[in-house]
Amino acid sequence: MKDIYKKLLYIAVPIMLQGMITATVNLVDVFMIGQVSESAIAAVSLANQVVMLLIISLFGISSAGVIFISQYHGVDDFPSIRKVIAFCSVLTLAVSSIFFLASFFFPQTLIQLFTSETVVVQLGGEYLTIVATSFFFTALSISLGQMLSGMGHVKEAMYASVLALFINVLLNYVLIFGHFGFPPLGVIGAAIATTCAKFCECLLLLFLAYQRKYPVFVSFNDFKRIDKSFSLNYLKTALPVIGSYTCWALGATTLTAIYSKMGTDVLVSISVFNSLEKIASTGILAMSCATGIIIGHELGRNNVDKAILIARKFNAIGAIFAIIMAVILASFAESLIGLYDLSPDTQDTAIKITRLFCLLLPLITVNSINMMGTLKSGGQTRYIFMVDIICMWGTTIPIALICMRANLPVMYVYLIAIGGGELVKLTLSGLRVQRLEWAKSLT
Structure with missing residues (x-):
């Protein structure tokens, strides 16, 4: 197992660093925009709900591709890898085009789905219109990054994300506040900075993949090889993954809408918490992705017993890692949130929600490894989709609505709703993992 642990570190550490860099970009955005006003934070947060829906949809499409690519890579079947990438590119182009048209031409209508506050709607619409132009770069970056990860690259x-962070921070400083002769553009400046960063991230990722001769660049012949049988087999696996990601994204967006009904101050505290949550969640994402890729490689080689052993070992490692992360974040929550220019009540709420998240972090981590690592690697996508629907829409959202209507403080709404959903998920995913129905090859 020593080689597997080395492989875990080799795959998980760069993914975690990339996630932390991406989350840091969001953290810097929220921090800098927070210097403008709390309404600006709320506006950008709501606009980013639309962006999140796009990103989650793209991850759903490309994650399904990773399932196949990781197993094809296990047997060095590169023509099939390129065929998967070709099919994925068609789907991602279609999805990003839909989001672009809606966000570019009807931005304020989308923001009004969350709030009716005039200032927030106006600022959010301005931000979304500009950021919409980055959607195609985002689609290519996510798709290419995921495909490379499926091959272990x-x-x-991570390198592309480092460049994006540098450009985003620099342009935020210049454009939001107006330095080096530029006028202060506020929210619009943040949108321009994000768009430029996404473009450069995409460009570097393409350059690195081309320079290192990775088999990710498709030709017309690869598209011609996409037949009905392959399309149906892919969609059979992909649609539940897309549905699962979309289910989660719509649920998270609905939760944001619920929080927004509780007041702008609550929404701001949630936005600040989310920026910290994203950083802490990078470890969860890295462990889950690494688990899925490594198990996928073993299943592709028909090493079923080894795949089962890896799943059990990684679950235990993930739980221990989550406890360490939770202790660190809880210890520094007050200091980190204290950096923001918030009212005392808003700051206190953000700190309390962050510490409640730390309490739930080990549970969230085990569920993520089970669902998005172990079960997904074996193609159990329909079961994952079913569990996500039950947990999000049958548990978390109804509980959140009940708690809101009972006028409970947002901290209790978060703890009861999120905690309840995660407990149900632990039961359903844990049983499936123990039955070993996922341990099979798809190639």
Whole structure:
């Protein structure tokens, strides 16, 4: 197992660093925009709900591709890898086009789905219109990064994210506040900075993949090889994954809408908490992705017993890692949130929610490894989709609505709703993992 642990570190560490860099970009955005006003924070947060829906949809499409690519890579079947990438590119182009048209032409209508506050709607609409132009770059970056990760190449996406962070922070400083002769543009400046960063991230990722001769660049012949049988087999696996990601994204967006009904101050505290949550969640994402990729490689080689052993070992490692992360974040929550220019009540709420998240972090981590690592690697996508629907829409959202209507403080709404959903998920995913129905090859 020593080689597997080394492989875990080789794959998980770059993914975690990339995630932390991406989350840091969001953290810096929220921090800098927070210097403008709390309404600006709320506006950008709501606009980013639309962006999140796009990103989650793209991850759903490309994650399904990773399931196949990781197993094809296990037997060095590169023509099939390129065929998967070709099919994925068609789907991601279609999805990003839909989001672009809606966000570019009807931005304020989308923001009004969350709030009716005039200032927030106006600022959010301005931000979304500009950021919409980055959607195609985002689609290509996510798709290419995911495909490379399925083959075990994870450092390239990390390098591209480092460049994006540098450009985003620099342009935020210049454009939001108006330095080096530029006028202060506020929210619009943040949108321009994000768009430029996404473009450069995409460009570097393409360059690195081309320079290192990775088999990710498709030709017309690869598209011609997409037949009905392959399309149906892919969609059979992909649609539940897309549905699962979309289910989660719509649920998270609905939760944001519920929080927004509780007041702008609550929404701001949630936005600040989310920026910290994203950083802490990078470890969860890295462990889950690494688990899925490594198990996928073993299943592709028909090493079923080894795949089962890896799943059990990684679950235990993930739980221990989550406890360490939770203790660190809880210890520094007050200091980190204290950096923001918030009212005392808003700051206190953000700190309390962050510490409640730390309490739930080990549970969230085990569920993520079970669902998005172990079960997904074996193609159990329909079961994952079913569990996500039950947990999000049958548990978390109804509980959140009940708690809101009972006028409970947002901290209790978060703890009861999120905690309840995660407990149900632990039961359903844990049983499936123990039955070993996922341990099979798809190639």
